[in-house]
Amino acid sequence: MRKPDGKIVLLGDMNVGKTSLLQRYMERRFADTVSTVGGAFYLKQWRSYNISIWDTAGREQFHGLGSMYCRGAAAVILTYDVNHPQSLVELEDRFLGLTDTANTDCLFAIVGNKLDLSEEGASESLEKEGHSSGSVGDGCVSPKVPKQVKPEEAMALYKKILKYKMLDEKDVPAAEQMCFETSAKTGHNVDLLFESLFDMVVPMILRQRAQGPPQTVDISCYKPPSRTKSGCCA
Amino acid sequence: MMSTKAFILVSAVERELLTGDRERISIECVECCGKNLYVGTTDGSIYHFLLEEKALPAGTATFTATKQLHRHLGFKKPVNELRAASALHRLLVLCDSSITLVNMLNLEPVPSGARIKGAVALALNENPVSRDPFCVEVCIISVKRRTIQVFLVYEDRVQIIREVSTPEQPLAVAVDGHFLCLALTTQYIILNYNTGIAQDLFPYCSEEKRPIVKRIGKQEFLLAGPGGLGMFATVAGISQRAPVHWSENVTGAAVCFPYVIALDDEFITVHSMLDQQLKQTLPFKEGHILQDFEGRVIVATSKAVYILVPLPLEKQIQDLLASHRVEEALVLAKGARRNIPKEKFQVMYRRVLQQAGFIQFAQLQFLEAKELFRSGQLDVRELISLYPFLLPTSSSFTRSHPPLHEYADLNQLTQGDQEKMAKCKRFLMSYLNEVRSTEVANGYKEDIDTALLKLYAEADHDSLLDLLVTENSCLLTDSAAWLEKHKKYFALGLLYHYNNQDAAAVQLWVNIVNGDIHDSTRSDLYEYVIDFLTYSSDQELVWKYADWALQKSEEVGVQVFTKRHLEEEQNSFNPDDILTCLKKYPDALVKYLEHLVMDRKLQREEYHTHLAVLYLDKVLQQRPSADSMGTEVTEAQAKLRHLLQKSDVYRVRFLMEKVQGASLPMERAILHGKLEEHEKALRILVHELRDIPAAEDYCLWRSEGRDPAYRQQLFHTLLTLYLSPSSSAPELAVAAVDLLNHHAAEFDAAQVLPLLPGSWSVQLLCPFLTGAMRDSVHTRRTAQVALGLAKSENLIYKYDKMRLKGSSFRLSDKNLCQTCQNPFCEPVFVRYPNGGLVHTHCAASRHMDPSSPRPGART
Secondary structure, three states: OOOOOEEEEEEEOOOOOHHHHHHHHHHOOOOOOOOOOOEEEEEEEEOOEEEEEEEEOOOHHHHHHHHHHHOOOOEEEEEEEOOOHHHHHHHHHHHHHHHHHOOOOOEEEEEEEOHHHEHHHHHHOOOOOOOOHHHOOOOOOOOOEOOOOOHHHHHHHHHHHHHHOOOOHHHOOOHHHHEEEOOOOOOOOHHHHHHHHHHHHHHHHHHHHHHOOOOOOOHHHOOOOOOOOOOOOO | OOOOOOEEEEEEEOHHHOOOOOOOOOEEEEEEEOOEEEEEEOOOEEEEEEEEEEEOOOOOEEEEEEEEEEEEOOOOOOEEEEEEEHHHOEEEEEEOOEEEEEEOOOOOEOOOOOEEEOEEEEEEOOOOOOOOOOOEEEEEEEOOOOEEEEEEEOOOOEEEEEEEEOOOOOOEEEEEOOEEEEEOOOEEEEEEOOOOOEEEEEEOOOOOOOOOEEEEEOOEEEEEEHHHEEEEEEOOOOOOOOOEEOOOOOOEEEEEOOEEEEEOOOEEEEEEOOOOOEEEEEEOOOOOEEEEEOOEEEEEOOOOEEEEEEOOHHHHHHHHHHOOOHHHHHHHHHHHHHOOOHHHHHHHHHHHHHHHHHHHHHOOOHHHHHHHHHHOOOOHHHHHOOOOOOOOOOOOOOOOOOOOOOOOOHHHHHOOOHHHHHHHHHHHHHHHHHHOOOHHHOOOHHHHHHHHHHHHHHHOOOHHHHHHHOOOOOOHHHHHHHHHHOOOHHHHHHHHHHOOOHHHHHHHHHHHHOOOOOOOOOOOHHHHHHHHHHHOOOHHHHHHHHHHHHHHOHHHHOHHHHOOOHHHHHHHOOHHHHHHHHOOOHHHHHHHHHHHHHHOOOOOHHHHHHHHHHHHHHHHHHOOOOOOOOOOOOHHHHHHHHHHHHOOOOOHHHHHHHHOOOOOHHHHHHHHHHOOOHHHHHHHHHHHOOOHHHHHHHHHHHOOOOOHHHHHHHHHHHHHHHHOOOOOOHHHHHHHHHHHHHOHHHOOHHHHHHHOOOOOOOOOOHHHHHHHHHHHHHHHHHHHHHHHHHHHHHHHHHHHHHHHHHOOOOOOOOOEOOOOOOEOOOOOOEEOOOOOEEOHHHHHHHHHOOOOOOHHHHO
């Protein structure tokens, strides 16, 4: 089994479309998905690196597994449904805590999915309108509703996360770079989301490797032994 | 999901052998170590069986167990757990909260009575920290609350090495190295008992279900998670495999790579660790125990013991392939890497890749098929042999056995669908073209190239010609027959040529050009053949088709002689032979002579004369009547004149005879010029042709490279002609004036002046006279300067002479010759300018003999 060089974890409430996003990216298709059980993962070869992408289960039942999945993650994709404000709230309330086990320099992306179902998104979409399988089980099945979550709200959450992680805004990518609105159904922004993240994760892998067990001796840092402790010939 | 057959369930210990019909007694635990099977029961008994395995031809096996011993421990308590430590010949028995050591064979307790007290559960460390082979590491959940203890167990003693307390009461434990994987009351954790560092894994609810903690390999555990998940976790607290999805009420789990086996009330389920899919479900009621022991998976009800016998991996893979489940087969095959010796694995895996490739191929999934063929290092001929008639008849290839696929040939595979057939052929074309230059082709180049040629020919593909004109290994007989069948005669010619059969090639092409056979590959085939012959070093072949080539077109055909490489031509072809051959083809003859004379610059008189005569004939032919003298010069005439002027080796008089009376004054003039008969020549130009510029050009032409006097002579002759009293034509007088004025430098004014008519004004000849005067003055002044310089030089010499003569010296017998150091006996001597005196003969010999010292150099 190839050992992954870096890990990306998709988190978010159930039915926001995590599995569909990943399926759209990896298999270039959109199909009915069933509620994810436990978790699944894909290996993606990006340049010469293997990046594992974990799809987690959004159901409350599997919530406890999140911390373990996030352990050692290089990036976390927090996913919500642009048509369900509650799904954005849940990110902060339930999912942010799971990321405590991720790497200290972990990146956060906030992704509003199902853009095709909102009015603005639908006008962009060329696909014929249809019932998205992703929204099974909740009350709002009618497509074409005004977008309920504004991008600004996602960006505000991003800044809250930085505060929560006690990160300086100057040290991390800007909110505009890390907040996406996607549609797994039409494919809108999906490649952009994953590939920008991969590009950001690669330098982290390199940094991690550099910090790993040193393979060469750095002679420039060598300090001659202090002479204050005198030897016999002093 | 179609199911795989990965295991079959066989009975190991029947009910009769154990509890018989004593209803109250049931199996509590099982241990298997090699052929030894131990069963612990609720009534405190241990049974020891010997398992005999009998292999079946299908790759599976049956088992028979024979009871060796039955011992009752003496308590009315159940035997909770049994663990064999084969290196110590000990069986660890957990009964009544205490672990006793008993002999593996006679089940007697060790004499020392060593035991571990207060244990609820135990786990052996299969990745022990200690290097001592004669001890095992045992980890127990203590009866003390929230306590884990680690022991070293020797043959007849035990030693506690660590006690750690846990945040909650532990319910199950597994151990790997220093890492304990624990199921606590509300969560699973990893605890390093050496450092005490704990890592939370995930929460679960122990009230709802019994936890499962199972070590599945180095540093990796399998845990029963929420919602019936089988979760994988490493000692680092991360998950490297996606979970498998069990039912909610799983009670036991075991691993038999690459499968995870789980037991619930009704079924045994088999999931693959490679793709997490459910592969097999075996109905199994009242299952109670599921455990794996060094690869052997044992399940038990409360009354009987069964073994899950894995089907050989290869059989499983073949079953998957047979149902066209390529992905799964490949995953399984790749996963088998760690279970099979490397060489055997590679052979097996390659074969699976190839088979998978053919399955994809049959579904016209060519991209996938190609990749599989490539990575499986398929013998390309396996693929070629699917296509009827493509392999050469001489090929020694036979398909591998057992076959890699089920198809006899492409017809069967496509069921006669022409479109599919064409797609398959296009695929093979591109595939062969790709592999033919790689190492895949090593050893079968003939087969590949011949097959490729056949495909190209059949499909009328442009690359056929590329294949044949570059390095290839097409087999001649097979390919020739095929090309002929598909009427690819031009290509056939190329094939012959590649196989050094140029004669056959040219014959074929000539037949096409002649229309005897039809092949429209090249519309310029005639030119192609000419080119081919031109570059052919086979003289015989060139001669054979020379007539054919010339008959088609003299001008193009003659190129087989004129465009050859010079060195090769000089070595092999005799010009006289060629000339003989070309007699029948006048145009070609001219071209060839031109080639000899102009290009190769041969200076043989015959060629030059012959060419001149041929030109002349043509000129005469073109102008049959003398009176139709046009002003424009025909091409032939221009060539003739050019030759007559430039060449020096033709027979001038012979040509003169031919030109005489043919009213070709210009040519005659040139010939006169060649004979140095300038006056005759100029007379023709001036009087007959009245071509003043030509006359002047003539003077320049003939005086080229001669001394100025000769040139003056020529110009003077011309001037004389202009001024001769016989022709008083006024334009000649003008010409004379112009000649003098424009070529003033070519005349000696002194000779010219007497010739000029007295009536001419000075104004008229002003440029000439000015020039002449300037020239004359210049000459005079130059002469004066030269004279002055010569005089001064003379004076210098005179001064030197005077200076040398001015002083005197005495010669006595005391003076010695500087050269021979002898005295002077005669009053004759030589004196050097520096004053040195030598004998005359010494001076003479010094000039002869350079080795003697130079007197002058001494000073």
